[in-house]
Amino acid sequence: MTALPPKSDVKLGLVIDLDTCVGCHACVISCKGWNTENYGAPLSDQDAYGENPSGTFLNRVHSYEVQPEQGTAQTIHFPKSCLHCEDAPCVTVCPTGASYKRAEDGIVLVNEDACIGCGLCAWACPYGARELDKAAGVMKKCTLCVDRIYNENLPEEDREPACVRTCPSGARHFGDLGDANSDVSKLVQERGGIDLMPELGTKPVNKYLPPRPKDTGNEIDILAPLLAPIATETSGFLGWLDRTLERI
Amino acid sequence: MHPAPSVILFSVLSGLGFGMLAWLGIGKPPVTGMSAFIFFFVAYALSVGGLLSATFHLGNPKNSLKAFSQWQTSWLSREGCCAIAALTVMGIYAAGAIFLETHWALLGAIGSILSIGTVFTTSMIYAQLKTVPRWNHWTTPLLFVALSTFGGALMTGQVTVAMYGFVAVGLIQLVAWLTSDNRFTKRGSTLETATGLGNIGKVRMFEPPHTGTNYLLKEMVYVIGRKHAVKLRVIAMLLMVVIPVLMIAMGAGHDIKAVIAVLSHLVGVFASRWLFFAEAEHVVGLYYGKRG
Structure with a gap:
């Protein structure tokens, strides 16, 4: 049923640290790699080596520039996937x-055998976070690597989402x-984790950790005195050498 | 939003078809025999044709039957159930009118309500979406239902009702346009709330996540339509409301004026429905720096 399940105590999800993300897109690639070979229809590409490539991804990394009122602008890399609201x-x-939220752990999944590809969930x-795969005609989304996190055939350290494992x-x-x-x-508590677009009332499970405050660029380093300019007038042996060479 | 031709065709034609069925169900006009056959044939061609064209929009139509199962939560599922119920009930009523020359009044009334109900459920598919502020408003169902009801009145020859109804449609459309233009801003979603970075400062897109396009951009970040929006609104209003009202006022009956009224109205509704999609802004566009 597409009614939401009763509130579950377990809410599996991701916490993404915008302070440390370097925007390398490794999570994008590992996500595509794992999810194209495992759960459900593969994530297809169209015109992958041509002039106008496009394809299905469950995780994408945007990059934003934030300009504070004072000081320099910051570049912030921003990975985005399903927030399992x-x-x-x-x-x-x-x-x-076809679209359902699991009662036991809160993961939002698509049963591709029931999906008609109407696209309404992507509109909602x-x-x-949801992309209709052009080749398969069914809706694709982050599964939180449900086929890794409970998979006892994998070594224990690999039982986490591919994006987390690879970062x-x-x-x-x-x-x-x-x-x-x-x-x-605890991480969310310490760092003041936030929801995306809270005004829409979706109550995302995934949280984002805002970048830590940056220095303003006006502070003077403790080593600064050692960096004071050396005397412009030379004296002694080096002074004599300098003057002599100048004359030649 | 991407104005998919199949969805525009579906919602306009089936809206008109169900509007006709709603009037036929309450015996307006009280046709029987061959003339009943013609009226019901047109109404079914429009409503069923529209429904079929909507299935072209689906990525995976083989599972369509399952779409009748989730009526408790999903407006799209309710639309499917309501449409099948309306078409079945009105089919029985039509058989009575055509072959037995009788009108089963109660059955027809139920069919009428189900027909208008179908159009209402269609409109709620759009009106429910908080992600598209322009649609997320009571004017959306009101406009869809009014267009269907009074378009149906015109098609079934209830010209006086149609004339006053079209004036109402014009007013509703005007309110819908005027109140929706700044609704996106008023709802308050910005790139700052979308990224949560507003505490630091003003956010702008530095790099998109990919060099090419993707499903999201094609489906929900359609931006071509707005360039000519004002002109198209005027054209839509003239064709959908003004010309049909003038034709009826000039005494349209079984003549060329009636044909002009119907065709003009139909083209006008297509223009209005195209704008309904093309002008609608989805909040996901914020992440791509395409809003505000």
């Missing part, structure tokens, strides 16, 4: 029951945001 509008609009999502800067964290004592919940 508590009040997921994409679930209730689905006419076939504010975040652009070289440790900007992505996976865990239970319903448990106030989990590492991810």
